[in-house]
Each structure stands twice: as structure tokens, then as C-alpha cells.
Amino acid sequence: MTQRARLRWNGDAILAAERQGAARGLRLAAEHVLEVSRRRVPIEEATLERSGTATVDEPTLTAAVSYDTPYAVRQHEEMTYRHDAGRTAKYLEAPMTEEAGTVAEIIAAQVRRSLR
Template sequence: MSRAQVTFNGDAALAAIRAGALRGVRLGAEHLLQVSRTRVPIEEGTLERSGVVSVDESSLTAAVSFDTPYAVRQHEELDYRHDAGREAKYLEKPLREESDTINDIIAAQVRRSLG
């Protein structure tokens, strides 16, 4: 009868999973920002350039935001006219449409961290 010894290092595995998840959350948010920038209303490009990703490492969460005095109004006002391909809900719509891709990005980074 042969024997095998298996050692499970749970702390290292959890640390690797967390690092992968953090990397995935950041990359997923960057993906959302990139897609949103293609839809943000544009006149001079100020709103588009104001987009940023913020990551809270302790909670493994990310936020994508646009920081101009009129960002919220441009996002919410459905009656404004925009150039072709540009629209209100420039952050909300891509989040819904890209959620599977974002989840795939996160999952891939977690898998990569364990490989």
C-alpha cells in the first residue's frame, strides 16, 4: 500500500485568492471605465478625461466615477442630445452590459493566482 502526504497551506491559498481577486476587481473596473469613456457625452473631452477608478483593498470593491460639476446631470438627463454613440447613462448601461465580462476578468485573475 502506498501512501501520499498532502500538505494544505490554507493561509497561502487564501492570500493568493485575495490577491487575484483584488487584481481582477481593479482590471474589471478599468474595463468598465474604458467602455464608459466611449459613451460619455463629449464636447471638449473634459468629462471623458475625468473618469477614474478607485479601489478599496480592504473590502475588495472598486468604483468608477467621473468628476466634473455636470457629470451626474449628463448621466441622468435622458432628454439631452448627444453626438452619435454618446449617451446619458454612460456608466450605468455599460455596467449592466459588461457585468459578465467583468466577472470573467475577476475569475480569470483568481484562477491565475492559484496556478
């Protein structure tokens, strides 16, 4: 008795779905890091906090979280400034490091979801 099986490989469709899931995961992960960092950003008038953005470059699968004020870098790097409770220098670096596992889980979940 001979059994036959036919396999159809839709590699291009799978790769496209995987890439789309990765891009969606990057966007969600960047938004997560932005939200965590906003809770730590030094706040006086909330201008720095409002300037925060999360972006994704889909062709290169690169995400960025940034703050855009003339003093954003100085506030981030100056460890001697005094801030309100819960607000601190390294308001972006610390969440990026602390949330690395969560970021990876968010991206992985979206890739898995796209391959269903």
C-alpha cells in the same frame, strides 16, 4: 501493503493568493468598464471624459468607476439632453449592466491565475 500519504495544506497562502488575484481582477474589470463608458460619455471639450477614474479598495475588495465634474451626475441622468452620435446619458450605468459577464470573466480569470 500499507500506503501512506501526507498532505500539507497551505490555506493561508492560498487565501492570500486568491485575494490578490481578486484585487487584480477587480482593477482590470474596473478599467474595462471605464474604457467602455468613456466611449459613450457626452463630449464637448472632453473634460467629463478625462475625469473618469477606476479605483479598487483592496481590503474590502470593492471597485468603483466614477466621473468627477460638477455636471457628471446631471449628464448621466438627464435623458432629454441631445448628444453627439454614440454619446449618451447613462454612459456609466449601461456599460456596467452590459459588461457584467465580461467583468465576471476578468475577475475569475485573475483568481484562477493566482491559484496556479
